[in-house]
Ligand SMILES: Nc1ncnc2c1ncn2[C@@H]1O[C@H](COP(=O)(O)OP(=O)(O)OP(=O)(O)O)[C@@H](O)[C@H]1O
């Protein structure tokens with residue numbers, strides 16, 4: 001179990017990137033979902049031991065990992081958001097170099113290990129091609145190959161699916177899902193589909209705070225009966241957005257197909273009840289008040305089933321006092 005308590009990061013400026021993040025993360029895939037600038041990379045970099053927090057603790061099975069980075073790195077695989085490659089090296093040569101840097105293999109051994117890893121991430125066919133000729137997805141798979149070298153039990157991947165086309169993304173999903181079968185894999189993303197497809201549990205992070213920690217099923221259940229859909233003319237969308245919580249608007253054949261969150265559970269005129277999606281839940285969580293204190297947004301009407309996991313419950317006086 002990876003336990004994070006009251007993690008705070010203040011960059012010079014000062015910019016407060018994390019405002020006291022606490023999470024418990026077990027085996028399997030855990031998603032960290034949030035928009036640009038939410039603090040995802042800051043969080044991941046601290047957990048990977050490459051950035052020092054201002055305060056807070058991180059333990060892995062009860063052991064303080066930030067005070068013993070060498071033992072953290074021996075069980076960690078990390079794919080940073082901006083992973084640098086040498087474009088003129090072949091995939092195989094790049095990977096061999098990274099394995100030597102990481103200290104998991106040397107000499108002949110690294111050649112053999114690189115070949116096995118390229119096989120594992122489905123890149124053996126491109127081993128001799130230069131990295132500059134790789135697609136975005138191929139580069140990400142090469143990045144994952146170095147991350148999984150040495151069989152780490154904790155893998156941290158920072159926005160690995162950004163910029164991948166749907167086919168590459170799905171190939172990458174399969175690889176990540178396989179890795180998460182017997183490890184902790186922490187994945188950050190701003191793409192809701194990543195979480196829906198991969199993560200039995202996830203947290204939503206906004207402005208350096210965890211605003212919810214839940215499962216995709218519970219997040220959707222929280223909105224049962226409160227989502228409605230209908231179509232409106234293109235020119236009417238602005239007015240609708242001023243008066244209603246529009247969770248999604250998609251143009252179809254010149255009309256806006258709109259989804260609305262209505263906490264009263266009363267259908268607006270011309271709208272029909274709809275099955276909540278994770279996109280709806282993400283919108284609601286992102287637009288509620290931090291720490292799930294916004295009962296107006298997430299209200300459960302009298303008699304309705306109370307969701308088993310709704311939002312992040314503040315744990316410490318510091319958190320409650322924010
Ligand atoms: N080295 C730095 N110095 C100062 N401020 C920084 C630094 N790195 C990040 N920040 C700020 O900290 C906040 C969180 O940034 P971070 O990169 O962690 O967000 P993110 O969720 O990973 O965003 P993205 O989705 O764009 O990758 C932002 O306001 C950012 O501008």
Ligand SMILES: [Mg+2]
Pocket residue numbers: 040041042081158159
């Ligand atoms: Mg980032």
